[in-house]
Amino acid sequence: MIGAVKQFEVEFVTPGRDRRHELGQFLTPQPVADFMASLFESRWQEWNLLDAGAGTGALSAAVARRLCAMRHKPGSISITAYEVDETLRESLHLTLQGCGRECERAGIRFSATVLNEDFISAAVPMVRSDLFISPQPRFNAAIVNPPYRKIRSDSLTRLLLRSAGIETSNLYTGFVALITKLLVAGGELAAITPRSFCNGPYFKPFRTAFLETMSLRRLHAFESRSAAFSRDDVLQENVIIHAAKEPAKPASVIISSSSGGPTGAVIEREVAYCDVVSPNDPEQFIHLAEDGAQDSARATMLRLSAALADLGLSVSTGRVVDFRARKFLRQNPESDTAPLIYPCHFNGGFVHWPKEKSRKPNAIVSNDQTRELLVPAGVYVLVKRFSAKEERKRIVACLYDSRQIHAPLVGFENHLNYFHINGHGLPMALAKGLAAFLNSTVVDAYFRQFNGHTQVNATDLRSLNYPAKTKLKGLGRRVDDPGLPQAELDALVKDELF
Numbered sequence: 001m002i003g004a005v006k007q008f009e010v011e012f013v014t015p016g017r018d019r020r021h022e023l024g025q026f027l028t029p030q031p032v033a034d035f036m037a038s039l040f041e042s043r044w045q046e047w048n049l050l051d052a053g054a055g056t057g058a059l060s061a062a063v064a065r066r067l068c069a070m071r072h073k074p075g076s077i078s079i080t081a082y083e084v085d086e087t088l089r090e091s092l093h094l095t096l097q098g099c100g101r102e103c104e105r106a107g108i109r110f111s112a113t114v115l116n117e118d119f120i121s122a123a124v125p126m127v128r129s130d131l132f133i134s135p136q137p138r139f140n141a142a143i144v145n146p147p148y149r150k151i152r153s154d155s156l157t158r159l160l161l162r163s164a165g166i167e168t169s170n171l172y173t174g175f176v177a178l179i180t181k182l183l184v185a186g187g188e189l190a191a192i193t194p195r196s197f198c199n200g201p202y203f204k205p206f207r208t209a210f211l212e213t214m215s216l217r218r219l220h221a222f223e224s225r226s227a228a229f230s231r232d233d234v235l236q237e238n239v240i241i242h243a244a245k246e247p248a249k250p251a252s253v254i255i256s257s258s259s260g261g262p263t264g265a266v267i268e269r270e271v272a273y274c275d276v277v278s279p280n281d282p283e284q285f286i287h288l289a290e291d292g293a294q295d296s297a298r299a300t301m302l303r304l305s306a307a308l309a310d311l312g313l314s315v316s317t318g319r320v321v322d323f324r325a326r327k328f329l330r331q332n333p334e335s336d337t338a339p340l341i342y343p344c345h346f347n348g349g350f351v352h353w354p355k356e357k358s359r360k361p362n363a364i365v366s367n368d369q370t371r372e373l374l375v376p377a378g379v380y381v382l383v384k385r386f387s388a389k390e391e392r393k394r395i396v397a398c399l400y401d402s403r404q405i406h407a408p409l410v411g412f413e414n415h416l417n418y419f420h421i422n423g424h425g426l427p428m429a430l431a432k433g434l435a436a437f438l439n440s441t442v443v444d445a446y447f448r449q450f451n452g453h454t455q456v457n458a459t460d461l462r463s464l465n466y467p468a469k470t471k472l473k474g475l476g477r478r479v480d481d482p483g484l485p486q487a488e489l490d491a492l493v494k495d496e497l498f
């Protein structure tokens with residue numbers, strides 16, 4: 001079962017660890033590959049399959065295996081596999097030869113082309129329909145576990161993608177965007193990718209273009225983070241997407257998830273398309289409500305009517321990027337410094353500062369050069385930008401209260417988001433109510449439906465619906481400490497807001 005997969009990273013004998021990371025080489029284990037291959041619905045007589053970033057061919061092999069096992073077998077399978085790493089060429093050839101033998105036994109004509117080249121450089125001219133590229137290859141199916149790597153804005157890859165009308169900052173979305181352009185109408189895609197594209201602000205152009213061209217059929221999430229690739233410094237959850245190149249959207253999408261535990265049980269449900277991607281959402285976030293509790297969290301959140309701006313509030317990312325301000329950082333407060341707040345200063349519902357024996361500096365010099373990085377004393381709601389892997393909650397909110405920490409200015413480090421009113425603090429009751437609301441289970445459950453990684457972006461917080469200001473203040477007056485035990489906090493939030 002697919003859930004039984006603990007770690008996707010498979011040892012490679014050939015390239016070194018750095019090169020493997022550079023090439024995004026995380027191979028798909030067979031149970032996951034078989035699951036992906038099982039998603040294709042079309043009954044093509046002639047399969048023309050694209051496997052971009054083929055590795056050792058696990059995904060192509062899974063498709064061939066599935067088609068050979070079908071009662072009504074297709075007449076032919078033609079595979080085009082792109083793999084840039086020459087050291088994998090032999091294994092890839094061997095896998096495809098094995099597919100050929102299996103197809104022969106099943107009475108299916110088989111052909112395979114291995115292209116030892118960069119998929120982006122090869123595919124861009126095809127989608128631009130450049131002269132000399134003819135005839136243009138047409139694929140009716142694509143299966144992919146694309147490499148994951150940030151692409152710099154001045155890199156050749158980025159420029160190439162841009163020339164094909166694709167604006168994206170990660171290789172994986174670049175691959176998927178090109179693949180969708182190479183599919184014929186009705187062609188299907190099965191892909192395993194990080195979940196970051198579902199909500200990340202940088203992925204908006206990709207997300208909107210993808211959702212315009214493709215119609216989602218199924219999304220499969222891995223519940224446990226240990227079942228996810230650790231493809232980046234930020235531990236990401238992964239998602240399997242099955243979509244067809246059709247402008248019309250189906251009424252519903254299958255949302256499934258597997259636990260990652262030894263039983264590998266898969267939970268499956270049908271969710272209305274508009275509950276996965278709301279036609280009214282300008283961000284076009286993709287929501288994965290995996291169970292009834294998540295449905296009800298979503299329904300509860302959608303009943304809230306205020307946008308953050310309606311409350312007169314803004315949320316920003318902490319302005320102090322510590323490695324850029326290194327010369328101004330001080331371990332302990334001095335006469336010319338301001339408090340510098342990191343997530344390590346969170347202690348229940350309030351910031352406790354300074355922290356003794358902290359690995360992070362407690363203070364930043366306050367002078368003309370750092371003035372822009374600091375905000376005036378006040379009450380601010382802080383939210384961690386990164387939750388630790390073992391943390392139960394994604395959204396962890398806490399109050400900075402300058403009645404407890406006496407300083408005219410304060411610096412919030414870049415690993416924090418802070419809520420403010422035009423750069424100033426909030427009234428205490430509003431701040432307490434807001435922090436309590438953000439710390440509630442219902443917000444966390446809703447948030448997880450569109451955010452599948454450990455990062456909480458200011459855009460994500462901006463996109464939430466909020467209770468009216470009077471409601472938040474009412475809650476704030478009843479909450480002494482927004483870091484209350486969860487059950488107590490949830491009961492208060494429910495009573496006051498929902």
Ligand SMILES: C[S@@+](CC[C@H](N)C(=O)[O-])C[C@H]1O[C@@H](n2cnc3c(N)ncnc32)[C@H](O)[C@@H]1O
Binds near residue numbers: 025029117119
């Ligand atoms: C995440 S791995 C997946 C491999 C295989 N499809 C699987 O699922 O086991 C991505 C593969 O893409 C290859 N790759 C990376 N950049 C590439 C590029 N620009 N063009 C073609 N292949 C690339 C890597 O060498 C790696 O084998």
